[in-house]
Amino acid sequence: xxxxxxxxxxxxxxxxxxxxxxxxxxxxxxxxxxxxxxxxxxxxxxxxxxxxxxxxxxxxxxxxxxxxxxxxxxxxxxxxxxxxxxxxxxxxxxxxxxxxxxxxxxxxxxxxxxxxxxxxxxxxxxxxxxxxxxxxxxxxxxxxxxxxxxxxxxxx
Numbered sequence: 001x002x003x004x005x006x007x008x009x010x011x012x013x014x015x016x017x018x019x020x021x022x023x024x025x026x027x028x029x030x031x032x033x034x035x036x037x038x039x040x041x042x043x044x045x046x047x048x049x050x051x052x053x054x055x056x057x058x059x060x061x062x063x064x065x066x067x068x069x070x071x072x073x074x075x076x077x078x079x080x081x082x083x084x085x086x087x088x089x090x091x092x093x094x095x096x097x098x099x100x101x102x103x104x105x106x107x108x109x110x111x112x113x114x115x116x117x118x119x120x121x122x123x124x125x126x127x128x129x130x131x132x133x134x135x136x137x138x139x140x141x142x143x144x145x146x147x148x149x150x151x152x153x154x155x156x
Contacts, residue, residue, distance in 0.1 A: 002103060003103050003106055003123065004098065004099065004101060004102075004103070004106070007098060007106075007123070007126050007127070007130075008095065008098060008099065010127070010130050011095065011098070011126075011130050012095075014130050014133050014134050014137070015091075015133070017137060017154040018048065018133055018136075018137045019084065020152050020154050021137050021140050021141060021144075021151075021152060021154060022045050022080045022084075022140070023080055023081075024144075024151070024152040025041050025080065025140070025144065025149070026149060027079075029041060029143075029144070029147055029149055030042045030077075030079075030080070031077075032143065032147055033143070034142075034143060034146050034147075041140060041143060042077045042080070042083070043077070044136055044139065044140060044143075045080060045083050045140075046072055046075075046077065046083055047136065048132070048133050048136050048137075049072065049083060049084075049086075049087040049090075049091075050070055050072040050087075051129075051132060051133075052087075052090070052091065052094060052129065052133070053070070053071070053072065053087070053090045053094075054068060054070070055094075055125075055129045055132075056090070056093065056094040056097060058111060058113065059097070059111060059122065059125065059126075060097070062109065062110065062111060062112060063111060063112035063113055063114075064112070064113045064115050064116065071086075071090075072086070072087075098126065101122065105122055106121065106122050106123030106126070107121055107122075107123060108121075108122075109121065109122035110122070111125045137154075141154075
């Protein structure tokens with residue numbers, strides 16, 4: 001396996017496990033949150049999907065966007081299925097874009113997000129994007145534990 005294949009495997013495994021968690025959340029808990037400052041479960045799922053869309057654009061732009069018009073904004077929160085279906089084409093575009101990169105691109109393309117404190121090589125940035133989703137999936141597992149909801153086994 002080359003580096004691109006490993007990055008794609010990582011993205012796909014993280015999303016597969018995220019979906020297991022997301023779809024296991026009972027409907028009556030989708031709007032639950034542990035405190036007033038937190039996102040609820042459905043907001044966090046959207047945050048992950050919308051962030052991936054933003055990061056994809058930032059990679060194409062080679063840095064932060066001065067203007068971000070999100071297709072996710074102002075959409076009603078209805079269900080995990082609706083969120084996944086809406087995000088599916090954006091996800092596919094992102095994955096296809098990753099497939100087009102070379103090993104050299106991972107090392108030589110810089111993503112300038114100095115406005116938020118960093119400039120990263122493309123390979124590093126891609127791993128950080130995947131990590132972002134992993135962290136939020138872990139948070140949702142903690143939400144479920146805190147709410148007394150049984151948690152699905154993701155370590156298969």
